[in-house]
Amino acid sequence: MIVYGKNVFTQLEQDPDSIERIYLQKGIRDRKLIDRVQRLKCDIQYMDRNQLDQLVKDRHHNGIALKVCPIPELSLEELIQKADRPGLLVALDGIQDPHNLGAILRTCDCVGADGVILCRHNSVSLTPTAVKASTGAAYTIPVCTVTNLKNALNQCKENGYWVIGSDMEGARDYREGIYDVPLVLVIGSEGKGISPLVKKQCDYMIKLPMEGKITSLNASVACAVLLYQIYQARHPL
Incomplete structure (x- = not known):
């Protein structure tokens, strides 16, 4: 590589x-x-x-x-076992832009997230462009690639995690989220958002207010805002 x-x-x-x-x-x-x-x-x-x-x-x-050498990846079981409590994982559902992946890895490192779950199909992997965009975080944040994200999220729930998704429909304001429990934050694809099957695994959805004429944020920007909201809730001044 x-x-x-x-x-x-x-x-x-x-x-x-x-x-x-x-x-x-x-x-x-x-x-x-x-x-x-x-x-x-x-x-x-x-x-x-x-x-x-x-x-x-x-x-x-x-x-x-x-x-x-290839960047080593963990199994989902290893990712869950190595996570600090309360755990914080980020799952990417259909993200295809390597720059978004790199930026998300970078933010995960900054907030102390425990790892990122990627999909094997129709999603970006740890390409050289993603590694460059991560500014080195691809080597500090554990990554797990799964074949079926729906099943992976269900496994996380069986291990005590709550799964929350970022979406505009049927969602509560992101400031009303419950963040003091083990969490998996699901970020959907740049165009289609979170897929219906994955959305069914979410315990609830959260949204970012859109006061202007633009109706959405870049996936990595939205992820960063939400991760820092979780960080603020867990580490108040």
Whole structure:
């Protein structure tokens, strides 16, 4: 797997055994970055800008890319067992934009969430773009990929979790949510929202007020607002 960006390197720098090769852009002027790379004593390959662009299929790589071992994932059972109490998991139902996934992972790290549940089909996975957008959080937040999200949520409920979904219809204001219990927060796809079968697994729905002419928020933005509301409820000043 090829990942890229300075923030991703900063995270991987702490686990050099996971790095198989480092690709540096020829002529890069960041002397501190070069020194950090050389201290790791990993295999280094220098490439010109066009070669690096083609390698990562993106121009926003900050002059560094890395060939790494696959990011390890947990089973759902392991994710539940490792969660602190009260647990906080985020389940993504049909999210397809890797930038949204990366941003959600980043927010999960910031609020101390215990993990993210992804769907195997018709959903984004931990692609290099998602890893870059996460600014390294793809390596700090445990991820579990399930075949059937409905069944996974039911398993979470059997382990004491409440499942709440973000939706506009039949939902209570997000400030009225019950957040001091183990929670799975479900975020629906960018276009269709939460699927009907998954919605049936939700104990209740919450919504964000929309006072202007726009009727929805970006999925990662909505997730961030809701996660910080949960954080505020659990850690009041």
